[in-house]
Amino acid sequence: MSILLFLIPITILLGFLGVMAFLWTIKTKQYDDLEGSANRILFDEDLKKKKKIKNENS
Amino acid sequence: MLLNKTHKENISSDEPTLRSEFVSNSQSKSSSPMGRVGGGKNFFCLHCGNFTNDQFCCLGCETAYKIINEMGLSNYYESRIIDEKTRKIKPDNFEKIENIEDFIKEENGKFEIFLAVDGLHCAACVWLIESILQKQNNVILARLNLSKKYLRIVWQSQKELIKDYIKIINEIGYKLYPFDELILAEQEKKYNNDLVKCLAVAGFGAGNVMLFSSILWFSNLNLIGQATIDLMHFASAMIALPVIAYAARPFFKSAAISIKSRSFNMDVPIAVAIFLACTVSLIESFNSAKHVYFDSAVMLIFFLLIGRYLDFRARKKAFDIAKEFSILSANFARLIENDNNIKIIATKNIKKDMFLLVVAGDKIPADAIIIEGESEIDNSIITGETLPKKVINGDKVYAGAINLSLPIKIKVEKNHDQSLLSEIVKIVENAESQKNKFVKIADKIARSYTPIVHLVAFATFSLWYFFLDSGFENALLNATAVLIITCPCALALAVPIAQTITISNLIKRGILAKSGEALEKINEVEVIIFDKTGTLTAGKPKLINILGLNKNLNEEEKDFYLMLAASLAKYSSHPLSASLVASNLQNTIDLKVTEEQGFGLSSIYDHKILKLGKKDFVLILNDSIPFQFSNQAHEFKGEAEQMYFSTCASQDPQNLCASFEKWNGMTKCYFKFGDDEILFLFEDRLKSDASDVIQKLKLLNKEIILLSGDNKIIVEETAKTLGITEFYFEKTPLEKMEFLKSLNKKIMMIGDGINDAPALALSDVSVSFCKAANIAQNTADIVLWGEKLSPILDIFSITKQQFKIIKENLAIALIYNLLAVPFAIMGYVTPLIAAIAMSSSSILVLLNSLRLLKK
Numbered sequence: 038m039s040i041l042l043f044l045i046p047i048t049i050l051l052g053f054l055g056v057m058a059f060l061w062t063i064k065t066k067q068y069d070d071l072e073g074s075a076n077r078i079l080f081d082e083d084l085k086k087k088k089k090i091k092n093e094n095s
Numbered sequence: 096m097l098l099n100k101t102h103k104e105n106i107s108s109d110e111p112t113l114r115s116e117f118v119s120n121s122q123s124k125s126s127s128p129m130g131r132v133g134g135g136k137n138f139f140c141l142h143c144g145n146f147t148n149d150q151f152c153c154l155g156c157e158t159a160y161k162i163i164n165e166m167g168l169s170n171y172y173e174s175r176i177i178d179e180k181t182r183k184i185k186p187d188n189f190e191k192i193e194n195i196e197d198f199i200k201e202e203n204g205k206f207e208i209f210l211a212v213d214g215l216h217c218a219a220c221v222w223l224i225e226s227i228l229q230k231q232n233n234v235i236l237a238r239l240n241l242s243k244k245y246l247r248i249v250w251q252s253q254k255e256l257i258k259d260y261i262k263i264i265n266e267i268g269y270k271l272y273p274f275d276e277l278i279l280a281e282q283e284k285k286y287n288n289d290l291v292k293c294l295a296v297a298g299f300g301a302g303n304v305m306l307f308s309s310i311l312w313f314s315n316l317n318l319i320g321q322a323t324i325d326l327m328h329f330a331s332a333m334i335a336l337p338v339i340a341y342a343a344r345p346f347f348k349s350a351a352i353s354i355k356s357r358s359f360n361m362d363v364p365i366a367v368a369i370f371l372a373c374t375v376s377l378i379e380s381f382n383s384a385k386h387v388y389f390d391s392a393v394m395l396i397f398f399l400l401i402g403r404y405l406d407f408r409a410r411k412k413a414f415d416i417a418k419e420f421s422i423l424s425a426n427f428a429r430l431i432e433n434d435n436n437i438k439i440i441a442t443k444n445i446k447k448d449m450f451l452l453v454v455a456g457d458k459i460p461a462d463a464i465i466i467e468g469e470s471e472i473d474n475s476i477i478t479g480e481t482l483p484k485k486v487i488n489g490d491k492v493y494a495g496a497i498n499l500s501l502p503i504k505i506k507v508e509k510n511h512d513q514s515l516l517s518e519i520v521k522i523v524e525n526a527e528s529q530k531n532k533f534v535k536i537a538d539k540i541a542r543s544y545t546p547i548v549h550l551v552a553f554a555t556f557s558l559w560y561f562f563l564d565s566g567f568e569n570a571l572l573n574a575t576a577v578l579i580i581t582c583p584c585a586l587a588l589a590v591p592i593a594q595t596i597t598i599s600n601l602i603k604r605g606i607l608a609k610s611g612e613a614l615e616k617i618n619e620v621e622v623i624i625f626d627k628t629g630t631l632t633a634g635k636p637k638l639i640n641i642l643g644l645n646k647n648l649n650e651e652e653k654d655f656y657l658m659l660a661a662s663l664a665k666y667s668s669h670p671l672s673a674s675l676v677a678s679n680l681q682n683t684i685d686l687k688v689t690e691e692q693g694f695g696l697s698s699i700y701d702h703k704i705l706k707l708g709k710k711d712f713v714l715i716l717n718d719s720i721p722f723q724f725s726n727q728a729h730e731f732k733g734e735a736e737q738m739y740f741s742t743c744a745s746q747d748p749q750n751l752c753a754s755f756e757k758w759n760g761m762t763k764c765y766f767k768f769g770d771d772e773i774l775f776l777f778e779d780r781l782k783s784d785a786s787d788v789i790q791k792l793k794l795l796n797k798e799i800i801l802l803s804g805d806n807k808i809i810v811e812e813t814a815k816t817l818g819i820t821e822f823y824f825e826k827t828p829l830e831k832m833e834f835l836k837s838l839n840k841k842i843m844m845i846g847d848g849i850n851d852a853p854a855l856a857l858s859d860v861s862v863s864f865c866k867a868a869n870i871a872q873n874t875a876d877i878v879l880w881g882e883k884l885s886p887i888l889d890i891f892s893i894t895k896q897q898f899k900i901i902k903e904n905l906a907i908a909l910i911y912n913l914l915a916v917p918f919a920i921m922g923y924v925t926p927l928i929a930a931i932a933m934s935s936s937s938i939l940v941l942l943n944s945l946r947l948l949k950k
């Protein structure tokens with residue numbers, strides 16, 4: 038049963054990390070535009086590529 | 096792609112002026128005017144999607160199309176879906192936002208701005224706007240929030256660059272408004288995030304505590320030993336206590352407020368139960384006891400927060416949509432500066448003695464006096480009067496009225512906070528505080544439930560302590576078990592789940608319910624009060640008759656003249672023109688039209704002069720028809736009147752006088768084609784479903800009252816047509832409010848004007864329309880998306896189902912409590928049983944509520 042002494046802190050730590058990750062997503066406003074994000078994945082790739090090129094240039 | 100290229104080539108070779116001449120030439124060749132209806136074929140404009148006779152409806156669209164193609168973004172046209180409800184992306188002369196600098200935030204050499212976007216149809220629009228901005232120099236980030244319809248641009252180098260960015264977005268047809276992020280109701284947002292955070296933490300706690308509890312649920316002392324049990328208890332405490340301290344704050348806060356105001360709500364027993372459960376469990380853990388209730392407490396909070404979050408989200412969704420309307424109809428005014436430059440300023444910055452320009456179609460931004468120009472003013476939103484009022488130099492105009500025909504220069508008389516509109520805002524706020532206090536169903540139950548629960552818990556404690564001599568600890572433990580098991584978990588979920596589903600059902604039908612409370616109140620409504628203008632009627636003129644002034648017209652001729660008039664009218668933004676265009680079902684022809692601002696339109700067709708507009712303008716060359724309006728029915732001299740009244744008299748001779756008054760109440764528009772003189776008659780028509788809705792509401796045993804600011808004749812006529820026996824006319828906003836007070840019944844008020852706002856605020860349930868005045872919309876509990884009235888029937892039927900489900904839910908929750916309490920009193924409720932009972936009743940309530948989805 039002494040294994041519990043290790044496992045309990047580990048479970049709590051893992052759970053804690055999960056909550057922290059979730060709170061981070063809230064803080065960075067990832068739920069602000071659910072409608073837009075759902076569609077954004079369908080946008081053409083060239084947008085991102087051009088952006089990259091531009092960044093390299095600048 | 097091929098298609099796009101060909102169009103593109105066409106553009107460069109085709110000049111717009113050439114095209115229109117070509118069109119008019121081909122028409123003048125046509126010999127018989129009656130035989131030919133309509134110009135060329137109909138296309139959709141390649142850019143904005145409007146009906147047009149050519150590839151593009153205007154030069155603006157053509158330029159926009161070029162810009163988009165040049166940037167290699169023509170994919171946009173293939174992937175977009177045009178939303179008919181939204182403004183077409185037609186580039187217009189959007190006014191410049193002069194004081195844009197005030198809205199820019201500066202940080203580390205980077206600039207940031209938020210702009211509200213009007214004209215978003217679908218995700219393709221998002222892509223287009225973002226792509227175009229990304230291609231501009233110095234733009235670091237351009238992100239459009241589709242849910243909230245605002246655009247965030249971050250750029251570097253120069254502040255002024257924003258003007259270029261705005262210009263290009265305007266050029267492709269989207270309208271931008273400066274957008275103060277503070278409008279986003281920060282308070283609301285914070286509450287939301289806070290609630291989500293609490294929910295997340297509670298969810299984490301519930302899951303992890305259960306991990307340890309499950310060991311305790313399914314084993315016993317002999318199997319794992321007291322030391323392990325204690326370890327589990329302390330591990331649970333380690334998670335549960337911080338989690339509860341964080342996640343239960345909303346309940347503790349609410350309970351504290353409720354105790355202070357001495358009106359118990361549901362949160363009081365919740366807070367007491369959680370607090371007791373934690374304290375007792377902590378003591379028990381130190382005493383190496385068998386049972387602790389940390390898991391029950393955390394689970395309880397988790398379930399309750401779900402209910403609370405659902406409730407909040409549903410309201411927020413409706414609230415967001417409603418807010419969108421008010422942001423897009425943002426309040427800006429055109430300030431005339433000393434050097435005669437026009438600057439756009441926010442309405443709130445209007446000061447006394449400023450000079451403002453109000454162009455046709457604009458809302459008048461402040462109470463003011465006209466110092467230059469004359470025009471017609473639509474007061475319907477302020478007073479409920481249907482007919483436009485003519486105003487000249489020196490007349491007073493009030494904030495909220497709409498300028499219909501000509502630009503006017505006005506001098507502001509009162510600061511923004513003293514204007515008539517602001518006065519009404521104050522009355523509204525006052526009325527809201529006078530509103531009958533409504534107690535939510537859940538709180539109503541809580542009021543009687545809380546004392547009973549606490550009494551039972553106390554009785555349990557006394558029973559064990561005094562009569563069964565079981566010792567203080569055991570007695571307290573059993574009392575806590577009673578509190579936990581009676582904790583209104585299912586009760587707290589019963590109402591919000593049903594309301595959440597109902598609100599989303601309503602949204603699907605174009606009904607935005609801003610508060611769950613209003614939905615609960617609908618069932619008690621006894622009286623329904625309607626405003627007239629804009630509520631029962633469309634609020635805008637509709638063509639009802641076409642009369643020939645110098646000859647009788649047959650149907651074919653009527654259609655022909657209507658088509659000609661509509662061909663002229665499509666070049667004007669006057670409401671009567673819009674009505675003519677809407678009434679015309681045939682193809683219009685392209686004409687070279689000259690507009691004489693405020694008087695009318697003229698053109699030449701088939702070598703004859705066409706004129707459309709005011710009497711003086713159209714009939715000026717022909718004085719042979721004397722038009723004299725008099726109050727005596729027998730003194731008519733105008734032929735049109737005689738013709739009109741001879742038809743009325745033959746149908747209903749008794750009613751000649753009433754018809755005469757109706758005649759005066761009608762809006763008229765004159766039209767001349769060669770020698771033919773035509774009169775178009777307009778009337779503010781009842782909405783198509785008004786009479787049907789009134790009849791059905793009567794069947795629901797509701798009392799119907801018509802309460803209007805309009806004059807007696809029009810109101811009487813409307814009431815008669817609709818079969819409303821109780822009606823009141825010429826009521827000021829305050830009189831409307833007083834009337835509602837005097838009724839002393841449960842009232843549903845439906846209205847759209849500024850003059851309705853106080854009455855809306857005072858009524859138990861208030862309904863408004865999305866095109867209503869901002870203040871009416873903000874005050875209303877329920878906003879209807881379209882213009883139709885039939886959603887009101889939906890509101891009644893949907894909330895009736897909802898009420899039934901809520902009742903069932905409450906019954907389930909109460910029955911569960913009745914069954915469980917005896918066991919708790921007897922001390923049989925272990926944490927495992929509490930957990931099962933709690934979750935099973937919650938799931939039952941949830942499943943029952945889901946039945947609403949099917950309907």
